[in-house]
Amino acid sequence: MNRRLIKLTLIASALGGLAKPTGAPPDPFPIGMEGSLIVVLPGEPLKAAPVGDKSTIILRIQDMFPHGSDHRYDLRYFGFVPGEYDLGKFLRHADGTAPTNLPPIPVRIRGMLPANHDGMLIEEETGNFSLPGSYTAWLIGTGIVWGLAAWPLFLLGRKKKTSLRQAEAEPGPDLAEQLRPLIEQAANGTLDTYGRARLERMIFSHWREQLGLPEDGDMAELHHQLKAHAEAGPLLHGLEDWLHRPPGTSTVDIPTLLEPYRHPTE
Amino acid sequence: METIRKNLVLDVRQRVAEVVVGQDTVVERLLIALFTGGHLLLQGVPGLAKTLLVQTISNAIDLRFSRVQFTIDLLPSDILGSEVLDQRNNEFTTHLGPIFTNLLLADEINRAAPKVQSALLEAMQERKVTIGNETHALPAPFLVIATQNPIEQSGTFELPEAQLDRFMLCHRLDYPAAGEEEDVLRRSLALGLQRTDGGAVPRTAFDLLEKKPVATGGDLVEMMAAVQEVHVSDVFQKHTVEVVRRTRRHPSIEIGGSPRAGLAMIQAARARAFIHGRDYVVPEDLYALAEDVLLHRVRLKYEALAEGVSGVSVLKEILSEAA
Numbered sequence A: 001m002n003r004r005l006i007k008l009t010l011i012a013s014a015l016g017g018l019a020k021p022t023g024a025p026p027d028p029f030p031i032g033m034e035g036s037l038i039v040v041l042p043g044e045p046l047k048a049a050p051v052g053d054k055s056t057i058i059l060r061i062q063d064m065f066p067h068g069s070d071h072r073y074d075l076r077y078f079g080f081v082p083g084e085y086d087l088g089k090f091l092r093h094a095d096g097t098a099p100t101n102l103p104p105i106p107v108r109i110r111g112m113l114p115a116n117h118d119g120m121l122i123e124e125e126t127g128n129f130s131l132p133g134s135y136t137a138w139l140i141g142t143g144i145v146w147g148l149a150a151w152p153l154f155l156l157g158r159k160k161k162t163s164l165r166q167a168e169a170e171p172g173p174d175l176a177e178q179l180r181p182l183i184e185q186a187a188n189g190t191l192d193t194y195g196r197a198r199l200e201r202m203i204f205s206h207w208r209e210q211l212g213l214p215e216d217g218d219m220a221e222l223h224h225q226l227k228a229h230a231e232a233g234p235l236l237h238g239l240e241d242w243l244h245r246p247p248g249t250s251t252v253d254i255p256t257l258l259e260p261y262r263h264p265t266e
Numbered sequence B: 001m002e003t004i005r006k007n008l009v010l011d012v013r014q015r016v017a018e019v020v021v022g023q024d025t026v027v028e029r030l031l032i033a034l035f036t037g038g039h040l041l042l043q044g045v046p047g048l049a050k051t052l053l054v055q056t057i058s059n060a061i062d063l064r065f066s067r068v069q070f071t072i073d074l075l076p077s078d079i080l081g082s083e084v085l086d087q088r089n090n091e092f093t094t095h096l097g098p099i100f101t102n103l104l105l106a107d108e109i110n111r112a113a114p115k116v117q118s119a120l121l122e123a124m125q126e127r128k129v130t131i132g133n134e135t136h137a138l139p140a141p142f143l144v145i146a147t148q149n150p151i152e153q154s155g156t157f158e159l160p161e162a163q164l165d166r167f168m169l170c171h172r173l174d175y176p177a178a179g180e181e182e183d184v185l186r187r188s189l190a191l192g193l194q195r196t197d198g199g200a201v202p203r204t205a206f207d208l209l210e211k212k213p214v215a216t217g218g219d220l221v222e223m224m225a226a227v228q229e230v231h232v233s234d235v236f237q238k239h240t241v242e243v244v245r246r247t248r249r250h251p252s253i254e255i256g257g258s259p260r261a262g263l264a265m266i267q268a269a270r271a272r273a274f275i276h277g278r279d280y281v282v283p284e285d286l287y288a289l290a291e292d293v294l295l296h297r298v299r300l301k302y303e304a305l306a307e308g309v310s311g312v313s314v315l316k317e318i319l320s321e322a323a
Helices: A002-018 A135-169 A175-188 A193-210 A219-228 A232-244 A254-262 B002-019 B024-036 B050-060 B076-080 B114-126 B178-189 B217-228 B234-249 B259-275 B283-297 B302-306 B311-322
Strands: A035-041 A057-067 A070-079 A083-086 A106-110 B040-043 B065-069 B081-086 B091-096 B103-107 B128-131 B134-137 B143-148 B169-172 B193-196 B199-202 B253-255
Touching (some): A070 A106, A175 A193, A175 A254, A193 A219, A219 A232, A232 A254, A232 B234, B002 B217, B024 B040, B024 B050, B024 B143, B024 B169, B024 B259, B050 B065, B076 B081, B076 B114, B081 B128, B091 B134, B114 B128, B169 B283, B217 B259, B234 B259, B234 B283, B283 B311
Parallel strands (some): B040 B143, B040 B169, B065 B103, B103 B143
Antiparallel strands (some): A035 A070, A057 A070, A083 A106, B081 B091, B128 B134, B193 B199
């Protein structure tokens, strides 16, 4: 029931809209904006007039439906020149002739410029703010100020880098100093597995450093070279025996082996 | 007993040296793979005697040997086997594929489609194959030696990290030294012709393969058992863990070595120690094997690759820092 009521209301309002072309013209549309209008017109189906160079309005028919013996049109238009227009004058029969039996279909196009505008360009108002002196001088000045402000920041960063480098250069105890407590513990028999692994690696590094062997060389080859060295060889072989041989099979006397490193002569 | 084992290693090496010039490191890696039951990936350009080498070792130890050339149209059933309908009795019989061998040479493994690679690598891991409803255990020992060409990339399927991890070792073969290459040429000049059925074909190094083995499968098992007795100290384990963990922390490495890398290192080091006549491992074993055990298990970051950093240089840095 309600649905039927809504339908009737919509039809009534649509019919009300249809009366508009014959009554007051719709609200004006600004130049360049598309307006729409639904009208019922008598006679055969009509088409939009072709657009020429001097056309002040462009009309197109978005949709057309049979409406009893007439036709209902959904017209879309937009104008280029402000004023009142009769859209009926922009419609044509199928053969291109202008229809004569149409009611007026008034529309209004409004301009975006003031009504009393004389067609001259409007000069942009300049702000009150103006810089004393030339723009170039200001640019140079700003550059100098920026440079002066950035200089302390640059120095600050440099100082930090330098201190980091200093920290890297001063890592605390050197390899020999780091080795000493490990050697002491090894000689006393109190060195744990982790310490033993460190001791072996550090002694290898110590000798690699001593003999000036490359750090990026083949490690297996370096090991081989060091083990063949007259001074480093016995120590590395002794360490290997102590650290890697099956328990109870090593005959190395660790305190004696490490003695030269406990009390270095240099 | 110890003397016999040592002699066997020497005999195998001697037999290989009769046919293949140089390649001592590759022979050592092959023996490590054999003694530990691990799989080996050989990476190198064609023409470095990979196939000849594998076949020589297979003959020297009296092992069953199969070779499969991997291609794009290879199917998993071409390797694993399949059920075939016997029309005489209308029953399916199982046809076992070439994987049922002791030593399988998977030539150019990266040419096969991923499903074939995956089927092979699963069999490598589980050491058994299921065909139809039946599960078949692979022979023991079972070892896969795969090869891949690092240069040709078109029409290949790169093995993903997870599958590469199943290879205990990945050895990158290099060209022989000048002297060795001259020796290769000298030997080939002396090969001559082989006359058969009224015709003749030029002899190749494959014709020199001595069929009589210097060791049996039983000897190999004995050597495998001996490798398991090689002592691995706590200190060596610490060194191994330290190196593997450093691969995970290095700024140029995206994915570092897995715990399996550490396990592979220990096993390979044991075998290397055995081959060098020791009953305990030493850091030199770790450093000698690091490249073959670790390099295929790590992936460099994109930024590092863009800067031209190589895996070898990163590994050298890690080993140097760890020392």
